[in-house]
Amino acid sequence: MENETDVVRPDLVVVLGPTASGKSALGIALAQQFNGEIVSADSRQVYRGLDIGTAKVTPHERSLVPHHLLDVVDPGEVYSVAQFQREAIAVIDAILRREHLPLLVGGSPHYIQTVVDNFDIPTVEPQPELRARLESRPLEDLLRELEQLDPQSAVSVDRKNPRRVIRALEVCLVTGKPFSQQRRSARPLYRCLLLGIQWPREILYQRIDSRIDERLQQGLVAEVQEQLEKGLSHERLDSFGLEYRFVSRWLRGELASEAEMVQRLKYASHDFARRQLSWFRRDQRILWLDGEEGGLVARASTAVRAFLAHP
Known part of the structure; x- marks a missing residue:
């Protein structure tokens, strides 16, 4: 019988962390040093036209190293975790065939886990009638039902994202089994080095706030208005x-002023970063690098070099 420890797997470097931690910049720096190509693991950057709000890398940054799985579908289309897994694995394997180093870079934990742990994702096709019924119900009701059917998913899902909550419920109701119990790891496809970027909490919040201000200056509101004009719903x-x-x-008048919108967005983003970190902290394989210390790229490079030297 084949010994799991004897299996030789190709190398994959993962750069992860909370929002505004500096993942993209570190990924580019490492890719330049190690003849690498970047695979985005961001659940929003797959959508065309959502550039400013998702902090998508700029055309100049894309010119420095190859980037993959950006601008895959239009915002009106649905892009599932299962689709990402299939396409990410195909892209990573193609990078390896070119004898380049693949770097999976992003902050979407589910996307990262599907590749690193090779999740066997439930293949439940979308159920339009069921989804329509679920979409007609208040989010609070959906969360209560999910807590009853699948407490684990109720904790891990983005509780403010109706699409994610509905998908978890949909799988539970169609299969009769908790969604979390159906996401099982298969044999890993890659030998992974997981590098996480961490900051002291207050500094991370400052970085988040500064980036929100920059996005607004870059035209975030106009980007949203453009999508509405193209027919995308609120x-x-x-x-x-x-x-x-x-x-x-x-824009639809639910907040009194732009100042209130900005302040509430910043507070919500702080909370989102905390939840990202809580999720990532569960994984003991992650090597955490302190962003506040000098020489972040040098320390990450040392870790990658050691990883590649000892298969």
Whole structure:
């Protein structure tokens, strides 16, 4: 019988961390040093036209090293975790065939885990009638039902994202089994080095606030208005994360002023970063690098070099 420890797997470097921690910059620096290519593990950057609100890398940054799985589908389309897993694995394998180093870079824990742990994701096709019924119910009711059917998913899911909550419920109701119990790890495909970037909490919050201010200066509101003009609904925009959710609510008059919108967006983003960190902290394999210390790139490079030297 094949010994699991004897299996030779190709190398994959993962750069992860909370929002505004500096993942993209570190990923680019490592890719430049180690002849690498970057695979985005961001659940929003797959959508075309959602550039400012998702902090998508710029055309200049893309010119420095190859980037993959950006701008995959239009915002009106649905892109599932299962689709990401299939396409990410295909891209990583192609990078390896070119004898380059693949770097999976992002902050979406589910996306990262599906690749690192090779999750066997439930193949439940979307159920339009069931989804329509669920979408007609208040989010609070959906969360209560999910807590009864699948307490583990109720904790790990983005509780403010109706699309994620509905998908977890959909799988539970169709299969009769908790969604969390159906996401099982298969044999890992890659030997992974997981590098996490961490900051003291107050400094991370400052970085988040500064980036929100920069996004607004870059035209975040205009980006949201453009998507609305193209026919995207406010409800759909809500599913694309906090930046789009709060700007959309302000534009439809649910918030009194732009100042209130910005302040509430910053507070919600702090909470989101805390939840990201709580999720990542469960994984003891992550090597955490302190962003406040000098020489972040040098320390990450040392870790990658040691990883590659000892297969």
